[in-house]
Amino acid sequence: MADLSTSYLGLHLKNPLIIASSTLVQNVKGIKEAEAAGAGAVVLRSLFEEIIREETQKQQGEVYSGHPEEYDYILSELNLQYGPQNYLKLISEAKTKVKIPVVASINCTSPKWWLSYAKQVEQAGADALELNLSLMPTDPGKTSLDIEQEFLNVIKAARDNIKLPIAVKIGPYFTSLSRFANQMCGSGIKGLVLFNRFYQFDIDIDQNEIVGVNWYSHPSEMSLSLRWISILYRHINCELAATTGIHDAKAVIKQLLAGAQVVEIASTIYLNGFTVVKKILSELTTWMDQHHYQKISDFRGKLSLSKQKNPELYERLQYIKALTGIEK
Numbered sequence: 001m002a003d004l005s006t007s008y009l010g011l012h013l014k015n016p017l018i019i020a021s022s023t024l025v026q027n028v029k030g031i032k033e034a035e036a037a038g039a040g041a042v043v044l045r046s047l048f049e050e051i052i053r054e055e056t057q058k059q060q061g062e063v064y065s066g067h068p069e070e071y072d073y074i075l076s077e078l079n080l081q082y083g084p085q086n087y088l089k090l091i092s093e094a095k096t097k098v099k100i101p102v103v104a105s106i107n108c109t110s111p112k113w114w115l116s117y118a119k120q121v122e123q124a125g126a127d128a129l130e131l132n133l134s135l136m137p138t139d140p141g142k143t144s145l146d147i148e149q150e151f152l153n154v155i156k157a158a159r160d161n162i163k164l165p166i167a168v169k170i171g172p173y174f175t176s177l178s179r180f181a182n183q184m185c186g187s188g189i190k191g192l193v194l195f196n197r198f199y200q201f202d203i204d205i206d207q208n209e210i211v212g213v214n215w216y217s218h219p220s221e222m223s224l225s226l227r228w229i230s231i232l233y234r235h236i237n238c239e240l241a242a243t244t245g246i247h248d249a250k251a252v253i254k255q256l257l258a259g260a261q262v263v264e265i266a267s268t269i270y271l272n273g274f275t276v277v278k279k280i281l282s283e284l285t286t287w288m289d290q291h292h293y294q295k296i297s298d299f300r301g302k303l304s305l306s307k308q309k310n311p312e313l314y315e316r317l318q319y320i321k322a323l324t325g326i327e328k
């Protein structure tokens with residue numbers, strides 16, 4: 001029978017299916033459920049830089065420097081069940097209760113406040129750190145280079161201060177993603193998670209307010225990460241984790257064929273329960289057996305751009321083929 005085991009960020013995983021950072025894995029119960037369902041690893045729900053800042057300033061007897069309502073707003077909006085200290089407890093308890101790797105997650109926009117905390121995350125026993133770099137480029141005065149430099153500053157500070165293997169989770173909005181991904185991956189991180197799914201913005205025209213919609217992804221959203229995994233595989237010095245819109249075994253297989261080292265899933269579990277993990281793994285095994293693949297490395301990246309003889313022509317031809325296909 002096919003061997004699903006793989007490595008990611010220097011860790012051994014029994015399979016490439018990771019439960020993405022979310023409320024599914026915000027407590028030991030959820031983490032144990034993830035392991036029982038068969039997941040290869042979990043990425044804990046993120047702790048936010050703003051929460052660490054509040055805690056740090058409180059400890060130092062300082063007045064919170066953010067907007068007065070910001071902290072309460074973040075806590076209530078996100079229904080966060082833990083602050084920094086409880087997060088550390090969650091990591092250390094999880095490490096005694098499950099055997100699968102536990103990846104901590106910090107959501108940040110700058111290298112301030114959370115670096116010394118990240119050392120405690122390391123001491124608490126986390127196996128790796130996923131940094132969710134959620135910088136919305138709203139400032140018209142900033143160039144794309146300015147914004148990329150902000151990302152690189154965070155990555156450098158993290159790399160200089162933390163020994164844990166680091167993966168960086170980013171959104172898709174970059175002018176020259178290949179170049180920038182190459183730069184990030186040359187800065188000492190081990191993994192790149194493509195792509196973060198941002199809050200889906202909408203406006204309630206009766207209440208006159210901004211609201212969030214479509215909390216869960218749709219399978220059609222996967223094509224963006226599929227394309228970029230395929231383009232970046234073997235072109236950058238990082239392992240690639242695919243996320244957003246991966247709902248079933250076929251989607252997982254496609255991402256692996258494109259070059260993903262692992263996949264991270266959340267929405268399909270919210271919609272179908274943890275049993276979907278077992279179903280995906282069973283269908284992945286069947287598919288590998290049918291195609292006589294003994295291990296994942298036998299087919300990982302087989303349909304990546306790097307395997308095409310003439311990558312530029314390949315991309316262009318797919319595009320032309322797609323457009324002419326519409327008329328048929």
Ligand SMILES: Cc1cc2nc3c(=O)[nH]c(=O)nc-3n(C[C@H](O)[C@H](O)[C@H](O)COP(=O)(O)O)c2cc1C
Binds near residue numbers: 020132195197215245
């Ligand atoms: C309810 C919910 C909570 C989430 N919380 C986090 C979080 O704390 N940190 C993070 O990096 N991503 C978070 N995400 C994003 C997921 O990790 C994942 O990247 C995204 O949902 C796309 O994957 P999917 O299509 O399988 O849902 C959350 C997603 C959902 C649905």
